[in-house]
Amino acid sequence: MAAGAGREHAAFAGVRLAAPFRPRLIWLAGRLRFDLRTWLERELAERAGFQWLAVAFGAGCLAYFALPREPLLAALLTPALLGMLLAAYGYRAGRLWRIASVVALGLAGASTAKLRVDSLSGPQIERPFVTELSGRVIRRDTRAERRPRLVLDNLRAETRGAETRGAETLPGRIRLSLGAKQGLPPLGARISVKARLLPVAGPTVPGGYDPRRAAFFEGIGGTGFVLGGWRAQAPPARLSGGLALARVRAEAVQRITALAPGEAGAVAAALLVGERSALSEKTNESLRISGLAHILSISGLHMMLIAGAAFFAVRAALALSPTLALTRPIRKWAAVAALIVVTVYLALSGGGVATVRAYVMAVVMFAAILVDRPPISMRNLAIAAFVVLATEPESVTEPGFQMSFSAVAALIAAWDVWQDRRRRRLVDEDALPGLRMLRFIGRAVFGVALTSLVAGLATAPFAAYHFERAATYSLLGNLLAAPLVSAIIMPFGLMTLLIMPIGLEALPLAVMVWGIDALLWVSDWVASLPGADLAAPRISALSLILMSAGLLWLCLWRLRWRLLGIPAIGLGLVLVPVLDSRSDILVAPDGTAVAVRDAGGVLRVSGARAGSYVVEQFLDEEGAQAPDAAGLRNGVRCDELACILPSFGALEVAHVRDPVAFAEDCRRVDIIVTPLRAPADCQAMLVIDAKRLEHFGAHAVRIVSDQGEPQFDLTAERSAFSRPWQTGSGVKNGQNEAPSTSAKGRSAAPGS
Template sequence: MASLRHAPLGFALGAACLAFALGFTTAKLRTHMVAAPILAEELRFVPVTGFVEEFERRAGRRARLTLRVISLGDLDAAAMPFRIRVSTTAKVGPHTGEAVSLRVTLNPPPEPVEPGGFDFGRKAWFARLGAAGYATSKIERISDARAPPWDLAIWAAIDSLRADVGNRITASLPGETGGIAVALITGDRGGIPQAVTTAMRDSGLAHVLAISGLHMVIMAGTVFWLARALLALIPGLALRFPIKKWAAATALLAAAFYLALSGAAVPTVRAWIMMSIFLIAVILDRPAITMRNVALSALAILIVAPESLFDPSFEMSFAAVIGLVALYEWLSQRTGNRLFDVNPIWRGVRWSGALVFGAAVTTFVAGTAVAPFAVYHFHRMTHFGLVANMIAAPLVSLLIMPMALLALIAMPFGLEVWPLYAMGFGIELMIGAAREVASWPSAVSILPRMSGTALALMVLGGLWLCLWRTRMRAAGLIVVALGIAIAPAGKRPDVLIERDGAVAALRSGSGDWSSRRRPRQATARRIGF
């Protein structure tokens, strides 16, 4: 590297090789840091004790309990999983940090159903999840157990706050409206009916239900705007002190609070890291919306959790952000128009048109950026997502999330009812739009598997298009087109055989699958039983 510092091309190649080496080193270290025992074989009706990490209520399905294991049957510490997850019929579960005992049937984390399919075992490894199964007895609380680990004690206090906030929301907004409101504020999606989830997914609005960059930007951005506006009302402060930096620091604290309140799911943590870097840039008098800050955000996430590189939510989040930042930088380079030199009426008309056009363009750019990843990972494409997002985006940005923030501010004073009513009105409009768009003919297409080479070409072409600032950027369209051209995967398999050979499914000429024996649940979902 030192010998090549005066050769730009050689230095770039050397830096790239060093980055690859450091990346693989980080991945290897992360793999060893999270290493934990994995259950070797099925255990049936075995007793287990552990500390509750999470109790998830799921509408229309069994609840899910995640335990940090204290003891599991007669397994010694070297073979005992660090964490397990089981489904249960319990309607009311224990609180985070409580010690409980129950009997369970456990299996090792499942492997991919087919070659190249989703590998839950890989995800479980990095989550230190050593087994999954179902409860075969009631959950009993252990009154004389030792104190929980310090991190669970902290999360117990946070979960108590989340539960209280959720109860206050559902008291004002019952039903599916309240379920979505709780999901947007606390991250608990257990109250959302499956029919609503399906409609949101088929209309291209599923991203609204998962707290991610959109929600973090709106929450932190609203706090930033409010704090700066209030400080600007005091001339002595506005003229003498850096109120913009103060507002950014306030927004940074608000983002951290929202991260904790929402349950700190992995996508939310990524959004918080990205938002924090942008706000720190404001505090340091640096441009906030730049590709450099996007790269710093990605680097910070990959250093902490390099496995995120293969996570669909990571890929789709950064694809959308890169596309939108590239659009912003391109627009900022264009010469300004004379929008302000016309009369007020025409100015208002042009501003309204610009807002509608801007919403359409940003929705189109973000949707186009994430489409290859959605097809590759989920084999689905929504065709009317632009229409649905054009309706939902203003509702989420201008009504739903600002009212959610106002409700949180008003809760300590018992005044959250009216903001929640306004939030619920926006949610009802969004649900109605989702159901209408999802009901349109051919709203969703189920596509065959896309090859990895095709996805790589689309990603390379998209990055080329977004990162270059000269006319050479147009060459990225050629690479993207090449990826689209080779995307079809050809014939689908005619026979699927489970790993143990106990069940085989045969596809008929009409595309339906048939089998003499009922396959396991994961296989059944994959082949469409």
């Protein structure tokens, strides 16, 4: 007992020895709390909190699209309104109004997304059928690698009968493919066709690119192809609004491609009017591998070059008059002229997300000049984010929005740091003229390199998450391409647009095309370098959230505590290999194609040929290079009834094409995948058949354990509750049947 008392005394003695350190810890905690509060107050005093309201609004939009089932509008609007009232009361009373504002803006973002989805909801094609219909041509797509396509609205069924059941509830818009040799009707014409209509295809792999979702937000409720030709019912009427602009854009594309046929003309059309349909897949791939694909997207770079050229040209012209220069606000006049130019450019470009964001930034920037405010700021970027998300909240989930805003936020933050450093140091401006010229050139080269590096680092997580590819020599490509784009391509492109109405665009377009040819040569050379196109590691959603939060913290704050964003980015990077969850089996939505990862980690495919869309999606999902046909089928054993694929962990997967094969394969193999209905008494550990695919779409399977009884982690395209953009067979009243489980083994219920 004495020994026990001694041990107890010793233990308490240790605590008493630690007691003197407690005041020190309490002091440190209090000091940290005081510093954080002081930093926050200083940040808010500089109005740095406004941009976080835009982040909250965007987070609310993102949360809505991540929900597993559709929420009620009242469940979002009611707390949003209550939060706004609480924020208003708290502002006057000085209590918790900041937190209430953030919560209210988040709920407002979710409510905005819900209202947007409800406004687009309508009839959609849910099963194939043939019908005769008429509609107005509102869009034409003549991409080189595929058949011409039309988008029709104002649809009306021309026939009735059992074979056209479903035509009485046609969607608002449909997209139809024409024969390769058929001519295209003019925009605005009303045509009649006999067509086979189909539901818009869903994603080939869970979490992959979803054509159905993209079509939903374009207002397209079905696809199909024309049987025979089209017949004109009425000539194009006098067009107004969007169709009139579409016709102007189409005529501009025709004039550009007539004067500059080939890839250079296609790139010119993409840069000047946002029409990318004439670009070949080879050019797109070359620009992607070299890190120059962003040049094709009319974004901040193009808008600022166009706006800057217009601003400085008008200002220089007005400055030729000493009277105007000394007595009139020619800087503001030039800003108004630049606003007019960028507005026309926006109308001609088609108004993509990146273009609208850049336009809003330009409007805010020149408006700041008009009211004598700083033109470039994070606040202006936040205003642009509010405008884009309020009109198209679905863009928050798209790579274009994420990469565009992250790049601009990082560049603005880097610019602020650079300006602060320049203000703190003395610069010798009395150097010799030659040294000043060298310094100017060095700064220009360094500025281009730093801009490319900062933008590349800011967008890298999003590019890896969405595309799972890495452009190794992106910095080199942008260093070589930047002078061409800034000094030749865009200035002469602006001149081409300005004088096109009077028919004198040939000369400036020729100079622009010369610059584009040089750009494409740079792109091809960089893309041909060894290791230019590498598979990026798969980034999980958690890793992306951590890196995004760290990037926002690093960019949006101005004081030193912004550096706390670096550990968050580092943690996201550390978790990339830890949370890597590549699938072992991928099943196409209709079950006709399946990919299985073998013991060496290589995908083997059954039911699809090399180069097909399904195979490309399989490989893109896994970040793998496209092997040849022999490599895809290496180790796959097939007969007339089924194919056997070797899986990781010595499990065998049977891809059954004939019902006769079920009798043997259900007894012998571990996993059955089939586009047919499997027998109810099939004894395979896991069965993915037509019934399951009909309800849940594409599947991805991870083999969690191959020790003893295998366990399977299943992810499906659709969950038990569908969202408005998830249509097709099996989706009834917004809910599917409960997922079935296999006879042996354990599988998780499919997630969305």
